[in-house]
Amino acid sequence: MMTRRNLLKTLGGSAALAANSRLWAAGHLAWDKPIGLETYTVRELLKKDPAGVLKQVAAVGYKEVEFNPGIEPGLFKSCLRDAGLTAPSGYFDEPDSVDAWKKTLDLAKSYGVHYVVVGDNPRLDADGWKRRADLYNQCGKLAADAGMQLCYHAHYNEYAQVNGTSGYDIMLTHCDAKLLNMEMDVFWATYAGVDPLHYWRLHPGRFPLLHIKDLYKGVAVNPHEDPPEKGPNPFAPVGQGKIDWARLFAHVGEAGTKHIFVEQDFCNMPPLEAIKISFDYLKNLRLG
Numbered sequence: 246m247m248t249r250r251n252l253l254k255t256l257g258g259s260a261a262l263a264a265n266s267r268l269w270a271a272g273h274l275a276w277d278k279p280i281g282l283e284t285y286t287v288r289e290l291l292k293k294d295p296a297g298v299l300k301q302v303a304a305v306g307y308k309e310v311e312f313n314p315g316i317e318p319g320l321f322k323s324c325l326r327d328a329g330l331t332a333p334s335g336y337f338d339e340p341d342s343v344d345a346w347k348k349t350l351d352l353a354k355s356y357g358v359h360y361v362v363v364g365d366n367p368r369l370d371a372d373g374w375k376r377r378a379d380l381y382n383q384c385g386k387l388a389a390d391a392g393m394q395l396c397y398h399a400h401y402n403e404y405a406q407v408n409g410t411s412g413y414d415i416m417l418t419h420c421d422a423k424l425l426n427m428e429m430d431v432f433w434a435t436y437a438g439v440d441p442l443h444y445w446r447l448h449p450g451r452f453p454l455l456h457i458k459d460l461y462k463g464v465a466v467n468p469h470e471d472p473p474e475k476g477p478n479p480f481a482p483v484g485q486g487k488i489d490w491a492r493l494f495a496h497v498g499e500a501g502t503k504h505i506f507v508e509q510d511f512c513n514m515p516p517l518e519a520i521k522i523s524f525d526y527l528k529n530l531r532l533g
Contacts, residue, residue: 366399
């Protein structure tokens, strides 16, 4: 018997099913957290007018930045505040000793970042990588004691095979998971012939930061050398290259990603135009 209560339940269920169907058809957002920008993308503009450029970055829709130190900390933080931006991470000099690292941490603290990122794309043998991993454990402990997190940003040499393994694998296996996390640059991993999902599945939760940048289709790359200066620019705005972003964003939870930063080393158009293309793509990217 169709009572009023049963009728309402039926109608309510139908409405929910219709809503769910619309949601499934549209898909859900691939990334529903703030979208960040690596300021290296606008480095030349930033030198000339940090306050104005950060406001333009914010006007695009970016909420966070990762930066390379160069602007005095007090001025930089003031410019961030005025633009309504935050900087959860910064990209600092590679440590060559514990003493040098202590100075880097003092600098990072003056900027107020949580993630202290390093990375220099070295060519090392397996023993060299193990020595570096030992140093990172010490540096990571000092960072943790100071309330910060050490992260490593790889380019392509880190993925090269050395004695049946790679520098990247050595860092991930020889370093304490709490003391060294990774900022994976999806472009450079792709450039090196590596599938990011391979590492996200092997080491879930170790990738709190991602650099999001695309690789133009049809541009030949050598995974052992920098892109030639006079050759075609391989760096594309996000969504205009060969990387399957929907496939990757479906697994960022597994990776443990908390922040993403659009980056484009070189642009075939004004950088502020390129970062808007990337932002608009990511803002509208849906899964399902």
